[in-house]
Amino acid sequence: MLKIALPNKGRLATETRELFEDAGLDVRATSERALTASLGGEFQALFVRAQDIPVFVADGAADVGVTGRDLVCESGCALDSPVDLGFGRCRLVVAAREESGITKLDDLHGSPRVATSFPNLTRRFFDDAGRKVDLVPVTGATEIAPHLGIADVVVDLTSTGSTLRVNGLREIATILESTAHLVVTPTAFPRGSDRARALEDLIAALTSVLRARDRRYLMANVPREALAEIRRILPGLNGPTVVDVLDGGRFVAVHAVVPANGIYRTIAELKGQGAEGILVTRIERLMP
Numbered sequence: 306m307l308k309i310a311l312p313n314k315g316r317l318a319t320e321t322r323e324l325f326e327d328a329g330l331d332v333r334a335t336s337e338r339a340l341t342a343s344l345g346g347e348f349q350a351l352f353v354r355a356q357d358i359p360v361f362v363a364d365g366a367a368d369v370g371v372t373g374r375d376l377v378c379e380s381g382c383a384l385d386s387p388v389d390l391g392f393g394r395c396r397l398v399v400a401a402r403e404e405s406g407i408t409k410l411d412d413l414h415g416s417p418r419v420a421t422s423f424p425n426l427t428r429r430f431f432d433d434a435g436r437k438v439d440l441v442p443v444t445g446a447t448e449i450a451p452h453l454g455i456a457d458v459v460v461d462l463t464s465t466g467s468t469l470r471v472n473g474l475r476e477i478a479t480i481l482e483s484t485a486h487l488v489v490t491p492t493a494f495p496r497g498s499d500r501a502r503a504l505e506d507l508i509a510a511l512t513s514v515l516r517a518r519d520r521r522y523l524m525a526n527v528p529r530e531a532l533a534e535i536r537r538i539l540p541g542l543n544g545p546t547v548v549d550v551l552d553g554g555r556f557v558a559v560h561a562v563v564p565a566n567g568i569y570r571t572i573a574e575l576k577g578q579g580a581e582g583i584l585v586t587r588i589e590r591l592m593p
Contacts, residue, residue, distance in 0.1 A: 306349050307503050310367035313352035317485060320392045321371050327589065328510040348507065359384060362488055369504065375462065375483035379423050386486040388508055391515060393485040394464060397423060399430075400474040401458045402451045410434060410478050413458070420450035421460035423480075430460075430480045448472035487511065509592070517591035521565050525575055525583040526556045535559055538574045556581070562591065 334342035358372035359380035401407035545561035
């Protein structure tokens with residue numbers, strides 16, 4: 306039974322649990338504060354801080370982990386990421402006070418003080434840019450540092466930039482973009498082993514849910530003579546499935562998996578071809 310390190314709190318924890326539950330790996334814990342739990346009876350979950358997960362996986366305390374790419378890069382641990390889970394999207398950025406007049410890196414002079422909870426990524430970024438800085442390590446409320454005079458700029462995470470703007474800060478550079486990733490130690494899963502097969506099953510379960518989230522299953526009765534045009538409208542995975550209607554009339558039933566984005570336009574085009582009885586439904590899991 307693989308041990309999977311999962312975030313214990315925050316938005317990342319919520320979205321991770323939702324993904325696992327949608328994949329049929331619901332969390333079965335003895336209490337809300339339990340540090341371990343069963344995942345659908347197939348795996349064991351370890352609930353820890355997201356920033357500690359790279360070290361847990363690298364040290365072998367957990368076989369697999371779910372955490373942000375930013376935290377993996379900051380840790381410096383040599384981990385593989387077989388799946389980008391896509392949620393928890395954010396950016397690690399350099400930001401300065403609006404009234405400072407700093408709008409780009411070239412506006413920084415001397416050895417500016419940089420407040421951040423990502424010292425390794427920050428040091429690497431400024432070293433690569435050929436700029437000397439004085440790091441000011443902080444563990445929270447990074448946005449307040451320039452206003453208190455303890456730093457000239459900050460390096461912090463943002464998703465929309467709204468928190469920075471509310472606190473009078475302007476983004477001047479992006480260090481990296483991050484999403485939640487499934488992470489493993491490269492040497493922990495020998496090819497052909499039971500552990501490798503268990504990891505493959507886990508990846509298949511999670512990716513089947515992710516693949517289905519932006520797709521819909523569409524069914525409609527369409528005129529037989531319009532099938533050539535219907536194929537253009539509904540390319541699906543391998544073209545639409547066409548089924549004869551029992552009355553043998555001019556209509557046939559077509560079924561297809563279509564992108565959720567733009568479904569309104571797809572329905573409008575089908576109706577323009579005389580389609581009737583159009584039904585659109587969500588897909589829980591989709592295997593290629």
